[in-house]
Each structure stands twice: as structure tokens, then as C-alpha cells.
Amino acid sequence: MRGDGLEPITPREAVDMWLDRLQSTRADETLKSYRYRLKPFLEWCEKEGIDNLNDLTSRDVFRFDSDRRADGLKVSTLNNQLGTLKQFIQFCERIDAVPQGLPAKVEVPSVDLADRVNDEPLSANRAETIRGNLNRYARESRRQVMLELLWHTGCRLGGLRALDLRDCFFEESDLERLRHQDDINQAALEAVELPFVYFRHRSETPLKNKREGERPVALSQDVADRVREYIDVNRVERTDSDERRPLLTTEKGKHARVSKSSIRREIYIMTQPCRWGSCPHNRDTTTCEALEHTLEARCPSSRSPHPIRSGSITHMRDEGWPPEVVAERVNATPESSSRTYSTNTES
Structure with missing residues (x-):
């Protein structure tokens, strides 16, 4: 364990651990949707060389958010992906995988009427x-x-x-x-x-x-x-x-x-x-x-x-x-x- 109390874990290991934890209370289809929504984050971490969630910062999350917006995603899609990411990071905080307070810094975009008419x-x-x-x-x-x-x-x-x-x-x-x-x-x-x-x-x-x-x-x-x-x-x-x-x-x-x-x-x-x-x-x-x-x-x-x-x-x-x-x-x-x-x- 590091001096800051964090225990090393890769992003993929943490995602697997989170989904395994939810398996008894969530339907398989829900878990599949969570994994699908977190896939861009895992790919981004791999591209950025982030192989230990202990090193993830609010600035990293902000850069990931900006990259997703630059891809032209609908606000509703961003809302789903970042909302799931926030839940995942809350879990990571509980298992000492990310710095305390990081989940609060994940901004989930609100979906206005034009983006959620249905x-x-x-x-x-x-x-x-x-x-x-x-x-x-x-x-x-x-x-x-x-x-x-x-x-x-x-x-x-x-x-x-x-x-x-x-x-x-x-x-x-x-x-x-x-x-x-x-x-x-x-x-x-x-x-x-x-x-x-x-x-x-x-x-x-x-x-x-x-x-x-x-x-x-x-x-x-x-x-x-x-x-x-x-x-x-x-x-x-x-x-x-x-x-x-x-x-x-x-x-x-x-x-x-x-x-x-x-x-x-x-x-x-x-x-x-x-x-x-x-x-x-x-x-x-x-x-x-x-x-x-x-x-x-x-x-x-x-x-x-x-x-x-x-x-x-x-x-x-x-x-x-x-x-x-x-x-x-x-x-x-x-x-x-x-x-x-x-x-x-x-x-």
C-alpha cells in the first residue's frame, strides 16, 4: 500500500471487480450496458498510459470528458457514459483505488428537453x-x-x-x-x-x-x-x-x-x-x-x-x-x- 493509502489496480481489473460486485443485484443486460458505457474510458486509459487508477486525477477525467465531447456525441449519450463512470469511480473510492473526493469532481452533463424528448x-x-x-x-x-x-x-x-x-x-x-x-x-x-x-x-x-x-x-x-x-x-x-x-x-x-x-x-x-x-x-x-x-x-x-x-x-x-x-x-x-x-x- 502506498503512503496515501491507495492500493494499485488497473482500470480493467477495477471494472471487472465492480461488475462482479453488482452481479447479485443487477440483471445481466444492465451489467452489459455498464460495461459498454465504460469501454471508451478503458480504451482512453490505455491510450493515455494510465495503468494504475491510483494515478487518476480530476484533470484526467476532465480530459476524457473533453475528448468524448469532441467526438460529437449526443448529450444524452454523454450523460449515460459519464453517469456510469461516476458510479464506477465512487466504487473505486470505496476500495481505495482512486484519491478521496475524485467522484465529486466528475461532472455529468444534464440533458435538456431537446436531447431527451422521448x-x-x-x-x-x-x-x-x-x-x-x-x-x-x-x-x-x-x-x-x-x-x-x-x-x-x-x-x-x-x-x-x-x-x-x-x-x-x-x-x-x-x-x-x-x-x-x-x-x-x-x-x-x-x-x-x-x-x-x-x-x-x-x-x-x-x-x-x-x-x-x-x-x-x-x-x-x-x-x-x-x-x-x-x-x-x-x-x-x-x-x-x-x-x-x-x-x-x-x-x-x-x-x-x-x-x-x-x-x-x-x-x-x-x-x-x-x-x-x-x-x-x-x-x-x-x-x-x-x-x-x-x-x-x-x-x-x-x-x-x-x-x-x-x-x-x-x-x-x-x-x-x-x-x-x-x-x-x-x-x-x-x-x-x-x-x-x-x-x-x-x-
């Missing part, structure tokens, strides 16, 4: 309008169920996709298959009323926080009715390769369970105002690129699944739900649900 939370007013349109024009459809569950439960995309038929509980008789399972949180089960869905972590469809993300989430009777209608009328009966029966199935193709990319595209389409009426952006709907296949996200008003979640959480908080209740429902920390989502937005 990340703005969906407002309650827009959500109710879209729900009404789906109920009128696409009742009993897979799209309707996607939107209803995302908005009503505040779940993540991965949680929605992971649901099986056996995770939907509408009547008392459905509970029998849960009450005798040792790996079920029986206390949480007793606290929730029918109808509800149960988010489960399974290796083929992992939840972001793994077993800690497992929870039953109560549904309103109206939402439960929409889910049952879809199951009874329009769900295509298909079975996964692992003999599971997904709630959201595909009509054809190799995979029975709908993909994450398909869910994103469906949500982009549902949140385009011109699908239900006129365009608020004065675009010609006969030539608008956002109406082309795979380009739906280019509509300024379209939203991906995450803004549905953040909008749902915001709505719960604005309705007066306690932070700890919201946090348990959506699998977030009370601090996060209170700090991040308790602001009104009309996006």
Missing part, C-alpha cells in the same frame, strides 16, 4: 387519452394490455415481457398455486388483494433487480378486465421453448414471447398523437418519416416504455401515494420514487 414522462392526461383511444379502437388487443399494465403497475419493460399466464391472478381459486410455493413472499401475498399480477425473476426473463424485484402488484378491476378480455379473445396460444406460456405472445415466428424491441415499437406507435387524430407538430402525415416502419421514435410526441413508467410513478406521487408504497409497487427505493418522480409534467 424520455419525458408521459402525463396522466395523455395516458388517459391514449387509454381511451385504445379502449375504443383497439379493445381486447395486445397493445391495449401493454399500455394498461405499464401505466397501472409502473413496471419496467423487462417485467412486462416476463409475465406468463400463470402470473395473472383474477379469482380466489388462482391463489392455490402460490400458497404452497416456498420461494414466494407469503407476507407480500397476504397484503395484496385480488386481482393482481405477480412479477417473477426467472433465468430466461430476468427482472432488473433479480429476486429482489419479485412482487405481487394489485390491479384495478377495470385493468384486470382488459387483461382477461385479451387472454380470452386475441391472445395467440403459444408456448416458449422452456414450456412457459407467455402473457404477451407473437402471432408467428420462431419465438413465442414478444421481444423487447417489439414492445418498444408498439409503445412508440400508441403514443403518436396522429394515430388517433391530427398531428400537433404540423407535419404532413403522408410524408412524415416517423410513420415509417422502425422510425416511429422520431415523432417528438412518441414515448418509449420507460417514460410510461416514470409518468405512472409521477402520477401516483401526485395523487398522494406515500413514497414507500410507490417504491414497493414499482420496485424502486422510496428515495428514488420521491426525489425523481414527484414533479408534475404534462408531456
